[in-house]
Amino acid sequence: METHNYQSTITWTGNLGDGTTNYKSYNRNHTITISNKDNPILASSDPAFLGNKTRYNPEELLLSSIASCHMLWYLHLCATHQIIITKYTDQAKGVMQENQDGSGQFTSVTLYPKVIVKDASMIHKANQLHHEANKMCFIARSCNFPIKHNAFAETSPDED
Incomplete structure (x- = not known):
């Protein structure tokens, strides 16, 4: 290791x-x-x-680290599965709960990756790979709160 x-x-x-x-x-x-x-x-x-x-702020940087790591693993997995992605954006959201004593913790993160897939026949597999990316992401694996995905893949009219 x-x-x-x-x-x-x-x-x-x-x-x-x-x-x-x-x-x-x-x-x-x-x-x-x-x-x-x-x-x-x-x-x-x-x-x-x-x-x-x-x-x-640290909370934004944590959220950005999760989303960035997920994207990098996702693109890697797409490349190894011969799925051509031409665009990727994510409007990630995180929820932090503040406790009465002033402490707090993230309670959830939801990623909203929107990808453009070159071949429409690969959209289903492209959406499935988000789950695999979450299993592989170093940052997500280090978190003790749920990380959800609301992924959307489509082809671009320019790709047809």
Whole structure:
């Protein structure tokens, strides 16, 4: 079994001069950098938790990681099954529940992948492969909440 290691540097940039004197004395801005990557990710907390709405928050990044990993596995499986996909979009949605003590957790994620399949006879198999992609996705396999799929495949009028 092969092991892969990842490293990320998180740097808080939200000290307004008094540090964390109180809950409202600082902002939640931070950068996420990974060696050998061109651009840092400008991040904050969700605006509901005093974050900067123009920056990515951890919850959005988790949802995006799930959707991205699913897409990459799905495209891989389509390639190995000779299903030609010419377009893929997903409007993923996640639900996070906040508890009375301030903690919280994701309770579900639903992916809405819409794909364009070159050959109409492959649409059924293309839709089935989403279930296989979910079984293979490293991120989905690491989650303790359900990840559902509302997939839609069609051919493009240009493909006919």
